[in-house]
Amino acid sequence: EAQVTQNPRYLITVTGKKLTVTCSQNMNHEYMSWYRQDPGLGLRQIYYSMNVEVTDKGDVPEGYKVSRKEKRNFPLILESPSPNQTSLYFCASSPSGLAGAYYEQYFGPGTRLTVT
Amino acid sequence: GDSVTQMEGPVTLSEEAFLTINCTYTATGYPSLFWYVQYPGEGLQLLLKATKADDKGSNKGFEATYRKETTSFHLEKGSVQVSDSAVYFCARGQGGKLIFGQGTELSVKP
Numbered sequence: 008e009a010q011v012t013q014n015p016r017y018l019i020t021v022t023g024k025k026l027t028v029t030c031s032q033n034m035n036h037e038y039m040s041w042y043r044q045d046p047g048l049g050l051r052q053i054y055y056s057m058n059v060e061v062t063d064k065g066d067v068p069e070g071y072k073v074s075r076k077e078k079r080n081f082p083l084i085l086e087s088p089s090p091n092q093t094s095l096y097f098c099a100s101s102p103s104g105l106a107g108a109y110y111e112q113y114f115g116p117g118t119r120l121t122v123t
Numbered sequence: 124g125d126s127v128t129q130m131e132g133p134v135t136l137s138e139e140a141f142l143t144i145n146c147t148y149t150a151t152g153y154p155s156l157f158w159y160v161q162y163p164g165e166g167l168q169l170l171l172k173a174t175k176a177d178d179k180g181s182n183k184g185f186e187a188t189y190r191k192e193t194t195s196f197h198l199e200k201g202s203v204q205v206s207d208s209a210v211y212f213c214a215r216g217q218g219g220k221l222i223f224g225q226g227t228e229l230s231v232k233p
Contacts, residue, residue: 114166
């Protein structure tokens, strides 16, 4: 089944404890992206990747890191999480790296992160 | 900067009512426009899209027309069903960046 998977689905952690949220897609998509969803703010793009080893900042990259060493994986790293990073996070992928916003994006099920 | 603005929700309708959810976008460049839908507890799914001015996207009875002159992409459906209850997001895309509106929650009562 074609899908985007995220792990973990739920995570409660403490301030400053490094964490990684994994994202994997099995559709051979070039483009991948991370978003956070907060009430009243919709989804905001954190980082995106047009292809392997190519990443770019979205609108809210502060406090996050990403890497794209393989086509299928795009982990989101929080080196020192803070309470304002408590949110619902979505990973997405799309077929084209040249026009990631032209084609449909396929979203994962979400990861709910709470930082205390 | 670039932005997308949607009408605020929640919107509550009776079954078979007409639906309009307004969406306007900033006109920088030539973005593609999308409507995504999020059902409770799930990720977003593409509902429809339009890639140039005057294009009409349609799917599952929903329609939206890319209006460059009014920088709008309003979502419409002639007769909503209870199963349409969800949060709807308008988005503009250009290059690798996708900018979403804040979402409009729709609740359809039987």
